[in-house]
Amino acid sequence: MIRKILHYPDPRLRQKAEPVLEMTPEMKKLVDDMAETMYAAPGVGLAATQIGEPHRIFLVDVAGEDEPSDLRVFINPEIVERRGECVGPEGCLSFPGVTEDIKRAAEVRVRAQDRDGKSFELEAEGLLAVAIQHELDHLDGVLMVDHMGMLKRRIVQRKLQKRAIEATR
Ligand code: NI
DSSP, X not given: OOOOXXXXXXXXXXXXXXXXXXXXXXXXXXXXXHHHHHHHTTOSEEEGGGGTOXXXXXXXXXXXXXXXXXXXXEEEEEEEEEXXXXXXXXXXXXXXXXXXXXXXXXXEEXXXXXXXXXXXXXXXXXXXXXXXXXXXXHHTTOOGGGGSOHXXXXXXXXXXXXXXXXXXX
């Protein structure tokens, strides 16, 4: 089922997500809904908090348009190592129309569980590393605007507040 993606400044985007204790059928259904929602958007990543579900789950698929899909599910993710630095443009399904250069670690090592609750570790770099850091931020209620300078933040806040008001009309 495709779920509604919350847009900034929805306060639910600031909620800190809770650890997933067990991959119950309900949690697996949530993962499947998230995948459907992410692909429909379309986006390269989606965190559970973006659809108002405060659980520590995010998905990433950074495969190019003509590549086979590469869906990765992260449950209770944790970055255990960060190396280097990179700056590149990021977008977010909760910030429609906004792109901003954000500084991130160039490489990360992540520990998480998959859809079946099985633990894994992953070394990531490039777009995948950036997407993982972006989505993990969501689970802690941290958003793109928090990485922006004061001026850019104001511009984005005004733009999306206006958009939210227009959407209710
Ligand atoms: Ni995002």
